[in-house]
Amino acid sequence: MHFDDYSISYEIKKNLGKLGFKKPTDIQFKSIPPIIKGEDVLAIAQTGTGKTAAFAIPIIDKIHRKKSTSRKDGVKCLVMVPTRELAKQIWEVFEMLSKHTRVKAYCIYGGVEQDAQIAKLEENVDVLIATPGRMFDLVSQGHLILDRIDTLVLDEADHMLDLGFLKDIYDIKKKLPKKHQTLFFSATINEGIKKLAYSLVENAIRIQVSPKDPVSKNVNHSVAFIKMDDKRFFLERVIKEHPESKILVFVRTKVRAERVHKAMERVNIKTITIHSDKEQKERFDVMKQFKTGEVKVLIATDVSARGIDIPNVEYVVNYDLPDQSENYVHRVGRTGRGREKGFAVSFCSDEEKNTLKEIETFMQKEITVLDIDKGEYHDTLDFTEDANSNWKALIKDNEDFLSKQKKPNKKKKRQ
Numbered sequence: 001m002h003f004d005d006y007s008i009s010y011e012i013k014k015n016l017g018k019l020g021f022k023k024p025t026d027i028q029f030k031s032i033p034p035i036i037k038g039e040d041v042l043a044i045a046q047t048g049t050g051k052t053a054a055f056a057i058p059i060i061d062k063i064h065r066k067k068s069t070s071r072k073d074g075v076k077c078l079v080m081v082p083t084r085e086l087a088k089q090i091w092e093v094f095e096m097l098s099k100h101t102r103v104k105a106y107c108i109y110g111g112v113e114q115d116a117q118i119a120k121l122e123e124n125v126d127v128l129i130a131t132p133g134r135m136f137d138l139v140s141q142g143h144l145i146l147d148r149i150d151t152l153v154l155d156e157a158d159h160m161l162d163l164g165f166l167k168d169i170y171d172i173k174k175k176l177p178k179k180h181q182t183l184f185f186s187a188t189i190n191e192g193i194k195k196l197a198y199s200l201v202e203n204a205i206r207i208q209v210s211p212k213d214p215v216s217k218n219v220n221h222s223v224a225f226i227k228m229d230d231k232r233f234f235l236e237r238v239i240k241e242h243p244e245s246k247i248l249v250f251v252r253t254k255v256r257a258e259r260v261h262k263a264m265e266r267v268n269i270k271t272i273t274i275h276s277d278k279e280q281k282e283r284f285d286v287m288k289q290f291k292t293g294e295v296k297v298l299i300a301t302d303v304s305a306r307g308i309d310i311p312n313v314e315y316v317v318n319y320d321l322p323d324q325s326e327n328y329v330h331r332v333g334r335t336g337r338g339r340e341k342g343f344a345v346s347f348c349s350d351e352e353k354n355t356l357k358e359i360e361t362f363m364q365k366e367i368t369v370l371d372i373d374k375g376e377y378h379d380t381l382d383f384t385e386d387a388n389s390n391w392k393a394l395i396k397d398n399e400d401f402l403s404k405q406k407k408p409n410k411k412k413k414r415q
């Protein structure tokens, strides 16, 4: 089926054409009709398979048809997301798909001044994409009215229903008109969260596209066993062997992000970092530099694991394995998006072998192991430009040399 065959508004079809979207993806094909009908939907589909447009197309279409003019008549759809970057990205998709329609979208998030957001909300906003914190602030200050909302979307739904956000979701549900449509979208979900999702809706949930393997088939992913202290040399090698590629590197903590950045600086590799300790303006700026390819290597914490859609990321490197198993799927899913193909490699140290097992249990599948023979492993350590490490190697060589010269005294065995 072609988008032209759908009975959606002409303007949306034109916008889809401009984006080069001809045919709906699987999840779009399955979710657009029930959403248009007004049913509640729980949609689970692999990373990078077009879930954003799967809810944006029917939402824009419904509002465009109902609205007789472009005048202000309150927010009708609320899309809740876990991170600010994701809020902005989803807003951009709504903007592109709603051009020349009567629908206006906007996004709000924390970490920036709220005045401009308040001014915008006074205008004409139909679809609001929001992170929970700022949204509740603006509701409690009376700048955001929720009583016209008839559609609630939870993107990255399993995460939004997880401990940190669950109370927010209950609170928001209470504030919405009793009759509203709820849409859940994610690449991962477990039984507990699925039950929770079901308990939150009145209508029977209509669809579920639940692939056995949550990692997109476009991602070739594997794991390499590397000692903790040697990881930086392997990262250096991966980057230097692919100088033209965009590479996204995930680490466990903010401190490690800065540390790896410094280690790469020492070997003349330019990288940028993103994590929650950075000012929001800088975070957006970093994303832009990575998006345009101005800087080719981005070192990120899990704040960037979910939902982020950056074109042409050829490699994802899990420099550290993620603590939460589902984030493995989300991290490696930053490559191989849409029709692109991508590679992901995880550096697993001895200390992380249990985490790897947990991830494999979560995926009900083993991850292919990259065989690195001893020679290759040592070649990688020799490959480094790190002056410190060469210096250390020299000292070590010297020590080895000296110890060989000393004749061991067999009688005096040291304990």
Ligand code: ADP
Residues within 6 Å of the ligand: 020, 021, 022, 023, 024, 025, 028, 045, 046, 047, 048, 049, 050, 051, 052, 053, 307, 308, 309, 337, 338, 339
């Ligand atoms: P998901 O939310 O499933 O991870 P996104 O909605 O971020 O995926 O979309 C992933 C990529 O696929 C985006 O770059 C988007 O432009 C592209 N895409 C979405 N729908 C289509 C389509 N029907 N045809 C071609 N490309 C598409």
Ligand code: MG
Residues within 6 Å of the ligand: 051, 052, 155, 307
């Ligand atoms: Mg998404």
